[in-house]
Amino acid sequence: MINSKNRLLSLILSLVILLSPFFQTNNFVIAKDVSGNSTKPVKNIILLIGDGMGTSHVTLGRIVKGSNLHMDLMPVNSTMSTHPAFQAEKWVTDSAAAGTALATGSKTYNGYISVDTNKKPLETILEKSQKQGKSVGLVTTTRITHATPAVFASHISDRDAENQIAEQMISKGVNVLLGGGRRQFLPSSQSGKRDDNKDLIDEAKKLGYQYIETRQELNKAKSGKILGLFNMTHMDYEIDRDKYKEPSLAEMTTKAISLLSKEDKGFFLMVEGGRIDHASHANDPATTALDVIAFDDAVKVALDFAKNDKDTLVIVTADHETGGLAIGGYGIYDFKPEEFKKQKISLEKLSNILDENNYEKEIKEKLGIPLTLEESNKIKKSLKEKSIEPILNILNKNSITGWASTAHTATDVPLMAYGPGSERFSVHMDNTDVNKIMVQLFGFMKKTLKKVS
Numbered sequence: 001m002i003n004s005k006n007r008l009l010s011l012i013l014s015l016v017i018l019l020s021p022f023f024q025t026n027n028f029v030i031a032k033d034v035s036g037n038s039t040k041p042v043k044n045i046i047l048l049i050g051d052g053m054g055t056s057h058v059t060l061g062r063i064v065k066g067s068n069l070h071m072d073l074m075p076v077n078s079t080m081s082t083h084p085a086f087q088a089e090k091w092v093t094d095s096a097a098a099g100t101a102l103a104t105g106s107k108t109y110n111g112y113i114s115v116d117t118n119k120k121p122l123e124t125i126l127e128k129s130q131k132q133g134k135s136v137g138l139v140t141t142t143r144i145t146h147a148t149p150a151v152f153a154s155h156i157s158d159r160d161a162e163n164q165i166a167e168q169m170i171s172k173g174v175n176v177l178l179g180g181g182r183r184q185f186l187p188s189s190q191s192g193k194r195d196d197n198k199d200l201i202d203e204a205k206k207l208g209y210q211y212i213e214t215r216q217e218l219n220k221a222k223s224g225k226i227l228g229l230f231n232m233t234h235m236d237y238e239i240d241r242d243k244y245k246e247p248s249l250a251e252m253t254t255k256a257i258s259l260l261s262k263e264d265k266g267f268f269l270m271v272e273g274g275r276i277d278h279a280s281h282a283n284d285p286a287t288t289a290l291d292v293i294a295f296d297d298a299v300k301v302a303l304d305f306a307k308n309d310k311d312t313l314v315i316v317t318a319d320h321e322t323g324g325l326a327i328g329g330y331g332i333y334d335f336k337p338e339e340f341k342k343q344k345i346s347l348e349k350l351s352n353i354l355d356e357n358n359y360e361k362e363i364k365e366k367l368g369i370p371l372t373l374e375e376s377n378k379i380k381k382s383l384k385e386k387s388i389e390p391i392l393n394i395l396n397k398n399s400i401t402g403w404a405s406t407a408h409t410a411t412d413v414p415l416m417a418y419g420p421g422s423e424r425f426s427v428h429m430d431n432t433d434v435n436k437i438m439v440q441l442f443g444f445m446k447k448t449l450k451k452v453s
């Protein structure tokens with residue numbers, strides 16, 4: 001009697017063990033990551049990219065802010081290398097190849113938008129996310145068709161073909177598209193850049209998009225697919241932004257998260273601080289610093305959501321470094337961030353209003369610099385040649401800011417992470433690895449993950 005009871009009991013127990021894999025709460029196989037920790041797939045990923053933001057840019061932002069940045073306090077703080085696919089001597093990437101690496105996990109040539117070195121399309125993490133029923137969004141301060149957002153939702157071997165990129169992005173059905181670049185969506189008859197006479201804003205509306213152009217309209221948006229184009233070209237630098245007209249990157253990020261998180265299958269969101277790069281190409285330190293801080297405000301929005309949600313991974317990184325920025329220079333043991341407080345306008349905007357008659361007054365008013373006679377003569381001469389180089393030299397020397405280049409460099413960029421799976425980013429890695437780990441953590445590559453026994 002006792003024996004057969006035991007046999008029955010062990011039969012039931014075996015059945016329970018055998019059937020247990022079928023009683024899991026989600027569709028994914030429970031997985032082990034490389035560190036051996038058991039983990040279930042991450043529901044949401046927010047990837048924030050500071051375009052051109054090297055480690056010195058982070059230092060600059062922190063010093064100018066006067067306290068730690070939000071990204072400084074993320075528990076995983078590492079570095080990432082950025083080179084493109086090797087083509088002869090190339091170490092220095094552009095945003096297209098670097099973005100492609102982050103979006104697809106593959107190296108490609110500079111100028112290529114999510115196509116491989118043979119110009120074959122590479123599936124992006126945004127497209128993989130859509131296939132799994134997740135909501136997806138792209139937010140930037142550049143034109144939405146610029147390289148970094150483009151690599152997530154289009155495929156083309158020429159980053160400058162922004163009109164075609166705009167078409168691909170709309171037809172892809174990305175739930176949230178917020179940034180600048182109206183001109184790529186409008187025909188030339190409406191001051192756009194399209195000579196095919198297409199009105200993509202109209203087409204987007206037909207495809208179910210709500211279309212908006214102002215900060216007020218963004219505030220009002222409640223649900224559904226949204227296309228927000230807040231400027232004809234790039235959005236303004238933070239230092240120049242009309243705070244009632246254009247939303248901040250943080251405000252766009254807040255809205256994107258609130259729209260995307262309404263769906264229960266999770267979301268993938270890319271947020272780009274796109275103009276850190278432009279200010280660094282221009283070697284304009286105060287404008288660079290304020291755009292880094294504005295990007296960090298968007299990081300805070302993502303972290304606040306993730307802390308509450310507990311199923312969201314936040315990754316902060318850059319596509320490459322721009323400018324070879326140095327905090328200090330000219331052989332001097334000092335740095336004077338207080339000089340930045342005097343600057344009221346970006347050098348780009350200032351150069352548009354300067355002429356030989358107003359420059360002394362404008363430079364004093366907008367940059368807080370009284371000029372010596374020698375400086376004044378130099379600037380007058382350069383303005384005739386449409387150059388503002390002497391002004392830049394004074395600005396950088398006053399604040400003791402060094403720049404090695406007006407282009408990108410191959411130096412490592414920061415890589416920070418918070419949330420489930422963040423420990424996977426705690427060592428130095430290549431940009432392609434960041435994509436591969438994101439894809440794994442989303443549970444898209446089931447066969448490479450081991451079952452927990």
Ligand SMILES: [Zn+2]
Pocket residue numbers: 052095277278281322408
């Ligand atoms: Zn650049």
